[in-house]
Amino acid sequence: MEPEYLTREKAAEFLTIRIGYPCTRKTLEQYVTRGGGPVFILIGRRPFYRIEDLRAWLESKSSERMASSSQIEATETLVLN
Numbered sequence: 001m002e003p004e005y006l007t008r009e010k011a012a013e014f015l016t017i018r019i020g021y022p023c024t025r026k027t028l029e030q031y032v033t034r035g036g037g038p039v040f041i042l043i044g045r046r047p048f049y050r051i052e053d054l055r056a057w058l059e060s061k062s063s064e065r066m067a068s069s070s071q072i073e074a075t076e077t078l079v080l081n
Contacts, residue, residue: 005041005048014054021058 006014008025015023031037032047038057040047 005043005050006054008040008047008049011038011040011049011054014051015058019054019058 003010008028012023012025012028015021028037028047028049032040038049039053040049042048
């Protein structure tokens, strides 16, 4: 069973190894100051991430499912017009 809360280091490992989304501890630190990253909680002064929040964050960054790369061009054309 996985822990309910992950340290920033373990969250980066989870995203990279388990999900396949390359991420480092430093990247998560930058999201904290710049915004746009996964939600976290502080316990004392240490940040912790829930696995379900990491998954939800990645889902929010994902495009719709596609059957072929030709759909990418069609999507980009719609956005640009």
